[in-house]
Amino acid sequence: MSHVVIIGCGVVGAAIAYELSLVPGLRITVLDSQPPAQASTGAALGVLMGVISQKIKGKAWQMRQTSIQRYETLIPELEAIAKRKIPFNRQGILSLCLAGEDLADREKLLEIRQSQGWELEIWDKAKLQNLCPQIDTKNITGAVYSPQDRQLDPTALTLALVEAAQHNGVTFQFGVTVLNSQTSPPFCHQLETTAGQIAADWFVVAAGLGSTPLTTQLHQKVDIRPVLGQALQLHLEHPLGNPDFQPAITGNDVHIVPVGDGDYWIGATVEFPSNGEEIPPNHELLESVKQQAIAFCPELAQANIIRTWSGLRPRPEGRPAPVIGKLPGFNNVLLATGHYRNGVLLAPATAYAIREMIIPINSQ
């Protein structure tokens, strides 16, 4: 029986563990220095920008398509095992078009998506005002509505993935940090961890920002750098607009995410390190995200701030996100990292890709 060790239990490592747990004949162990769904995953808003994204071809679109399709089956599958609901907003994503934006690009995207079998709708100002009266359309020309895109709670998802994987026999060891490895390239044989040594046939590095020290150790540095995101949760006494139609709203890179009971997640800032690796949260940037949300939905000015938080997104330096594939020089070390702004969206497709590398589909 092949033994697979996954390093990291954010949404990516947990999705891989669950997907591999469906393959007979694998022994799977997941290691994380923290409990599940901390790090970047614990800060994410869970907006799944698939059909509405600007990616139209190649691997970037394929992965998005695979993920949005898989989520429709994955969520009920996990809910049945975990016996609880995962907050999964099926009311779509509404992308606001700001004055001065070229509508031709939106129309072109709609045509492309139609040819790919996906739906998008272009709404003029009147339709937008009618269906989403919470939006101040002063500086907005219309919107693109994407009914097949989704938003979910990334922490609830990750915890359900862990529970379902455990149910299928996967072992999780939390509070265990991977320190070093024993290799004779092109193979890695075992890892040294704070809980002793662990040998395996395959090693999957799903360690987000922790992937850089791990790969440096293996003399094949994969440079993943942090990009800070701050967000906040606002509470209103009643939901914005129509209580029965609460899509995630996005405009000018600011998301307004309904999470129930009059609560909304608003975010997120995109902050790069100014010197070295340190990124002190810039409060003015968070305030400007909040003000942008208020400009879209003026009622939010009356909301109370329930909490604010921040997280570091793992962004690959000098190459496109994410980084998925064999670590150069090794046959049994797989990378599933550097998902930057779309790790929740791309977790199911990443899990498929890793499964395919370990067990090619035609041999399953």
Ligand SMILES: Cc1cc2nc3c(=O)[nH]c(=O)nc-3n(C[C@H](O)[C@H](O)[C@H](O)COP(=O)(O)OP(=O)(O)OC[C@H]3O[C@@H](n4cnc5c(N)ncnc54)[C@H](O)[C@@H]3O)c2cc1C
């Ligand atoms: C504010 C914010 C908003 C976001 N919104 C969205 C969104 O709307 N949609 C979306 O798709 N994405 C979003 N993202 C991005 C998303 O959060 C990330 O892409 C995703 O969480 C990456 O998941 P991961 O599992 O690779 O990494 P992480 O969640 O960072 O997990 C990595 C894990 O590896 C562990 N680890 C590291 N090194 C070691 C080691 N040596 N030994 C043991 N364990 C180790 C860490 O403890 C950690 O638990 C957002 C991010 C932020 C910060």
